Amino acid sequence: MRITVTVDGTRYTDDVEPRMLLVHYLRERLGKVGTVIGCDTSNCGACTVHLDGHSVKSCSVLAVQADGCEVTTVEGLAREGRLHPVQQAFHDNHALQCGFCTPGMIMQAIDLLADNPDPDEEAVRAGLEGNLCRCTGYQNIVRAVRDAANRMRPGAGPEAEQVTEGAPARSGVVGGGA
């Protein structure tokens, strides 16, 4: 099947097998290897990306379902050499060790902050429940997400993506790349 997908700001048109998972399309066809695969039962969340502005586990989406959609991966977050506030907060709060869960964790955290710009600890923990980390015990991840929330105030919705002052993110695309 022929699909057209915009990934991190670039349009791609490809023929894919109907059964191909979005995560395999991203990794194997587009070379977007920043998004990783941690399990085969959609429990770990390592493959989380944004599909038209909402977080999805890309191992649970077929590439053909993304036809006509915009996908944002962890590779599309930084703009003009500047990290997204959530990326920066993960670094500043030592919220990663091996870093394998990090792409998914960051994408999920951005989605969480779009829904709730000022989550308390419990809300962060609940919001990240679908993303597993084996290294950090989550404490610094929780700290990082709340720190990012502070940095992005008022930062609700797509504006949470705003990294350059005065330049609103494209409507409907959370974390859309330039």
Add this chain to the structure above:
Amino acid sequence: MTATLEPEVGKARLRKEDARLITGRTRWTDNVSLPGMLHLAVLRSPLAHARITKIDTSKAKELAGVEAVYTATDLDPDGSIALPCAWPIVPDMKHPRRPVLAADTVHFAGEGVAVVVARDPYVAHDALEAIEVDYEELPVVLDMEAALAEGAPLVHEDLGTNRNALWVFDSGEAGTGGDVNEAIAEAEQSEDGIVLKRRFRQQRLIPSFMEPRSVVVDPTAPQLTVWSATQVPHILKTMAALTLGFPEHKLRVIAPDVGGGFGGKIQLAPEEFMAILVARKLDRPVKWTESRSECMLTAHHGRDQIQDITLSARKDGTVTGLKVDLLADMGAYLGPVTPGVPILGAFMFNAIYKFPAYRFACTNVFTNKTLTDAYRGAGRPEATFAIERIMDELAAELGMDPLELREKNWIKHEEFPFTTVAGLTYDSGNYEAATTKAKELFDYEGLRAEQARRRESGDPVQLGIGISTYTEMCGIAPSRVLAALDYGAGGWEHATIRMLPTGKVEVVTGTSPHGQGHETAWSQIVADQLGVAFEDVEVLHGDTQSSHKGLDTYGSRSLAIGGIALVKAAEKVVAKARKVAAHMMECSEDDLEFANGTFTVRGTEKSTSIQDVALAVFAAHDLPEGVEPSLDSDATFDPENFSFPHGTHLCAAEVDTETGRVTLRSYVCVDDVGKVVNPLIVEGQVHGGLAQGIAQALFEEAVHDESGTLTTGTLADYLVPSAADLPTFTTDRTETPATSNQLGVKGVGEAGTIASTPAVVNAIVDALRPMGVNDIEMPCSPMRVWSAIRGRSAPSEVGGVEAGGGLGSIDASSGGAQ
């Protein structure tokens, strides 16, 4: 001028590693893609023990896109390849051959029987369906005690027994203490004596590193190149050469970014060897990347012991003897250190206490399950759990406060160095200081008072306080100790420092980080030693071409051994530079002072920086007689002793007596890991360690059904905790430097895991003790806790064995060899 004024060591530097990891510019093995690369998929046995009567691969071979399908006969025609076990713990150890693929018999569910090679991973997996295998089922051996019984079916017929080895340490025989049987007999006979016996079970765990394993082999490179998601690239290189008879100098192993390991990636896995064999056979690059389900089924598991503990004491609480009888489940095969894992615990059961007599006996047992091997702590969490649990039981028997009982028996800070009944010399420690701090942070007295109130009022939610005052041995290991334990290699570590012409520094380390932050911490150490900027140091690791020598990362060894190798190499760089600096400034070497990267002629203003010296050495126009034009230096450090982190962990657990649900209300730990290079990294290691230890206490268990099928084979069934399942931890430190190394460091990778499991279980038992509960098997699921409250023993009487419910792995009444 790039001199560092305040020391780098001790600074909470943000990590250098993060930049690529938070932006997705990572180099995981599965990201490697090579021209003409083929993909492997492994067909695995669904049965735990069976004879293969037929394998027909013809249909699979005909599928479009399939290049080849191989069985054991193809890859190892004469059945001579045996995957390595580096630790024959006793001379008469029974050691089955572990093949790359099973030839005629499968010994655990998940063992590989054939491998498909295809142009595309989807096609490779399709082809697995087209392979026909006929099996003739054999009786399965699952329960360790049943496996040892007379007439039990055998996991490996040719070994004639399911007993892998018996390993004994006896302080009376070793001359490190008294005879424990005498101590126990004396306590039994004396009015003033008490003898406690307890059986604890260490359930089987799955390391569950987040990055599934992956191997890429390129046979077209000048050196056959292996990328692997491994903790041990250097060991893999040497063992691949030895195992396959491949010339070692024609091999290059690369561990690129590796997504966690926790011991689980010291593997030397069949698939690593399989990929090399297939790549050479086809002369094409190949890749094998496992699914999570494959990982949980076939990557080694951890723990799985039955611990019979006998403790003797006087009624004032003074301990007089400790006797440990273990059964340790090897699974079906022996991995790199499988038989030695429980032996690493042999020196730790006595823990921080002054037992005058000690005996440890461990029987290793084969079963038809996935093999076990090192998992975070490897032997030491098991030991710490048993001793910390039974110390609480002793306190309860004697009606003493469990902290007071511990204090009565632990080594006092002024008694270090202290040689223990197990023969180790603890160089330093201050258990009093760590405990005092932990009690304050925890509000120990306040929580005890609340506990009393809740008990009195009959609150349905009871409060329990759990204690764990642990120590561990880190820095695996002095080579002479490993020799004494019949280990197949040494325990040194290597480092090289290259001074570049522009004054920048390349550090080559033999450690192989996979989340630990060595790039950051090693930069801090070298920056201090050479007086160069943190940013000017680049750490190279994990590629045997650049880092040619090393023994890799496990057993909290990297800092305490690899870090010291760095210091030694830096000292050599400075010594070489000193000669040149003296020549440049026309003075005697003795007149030079070196600080902050600058050589100064004592009593003058004359100085030159180490960077200037590096440039002068590069030019080599004017060097002193006999001095070669290089400051580059290396060092290989072999430690004299282990290091001994310790600490006090306190856990407050609320237990709902109506539902059995456990909620951790607060968790305080004060760890003493010696000098700290980077407090941010140390805290992170403690957090992650706590999470894994708490997970053992509350959530995780690898469960096999009565036929030997792993029923917790996905992350939906095997309960790795999420953010919502864990509390916020209060962590703090005391700092008693190790005296066994120059940096005073001890290691921190495993401490949190070792200490936390007994703290949590002790808290739960403490909450329920007035209800007559004195033990609950791990994981302490609501069902188990609820059953314990009602005086029933889970799992055998309640609910049976099921996946994901935290119920018993194997119980003799329903599973195992019968």
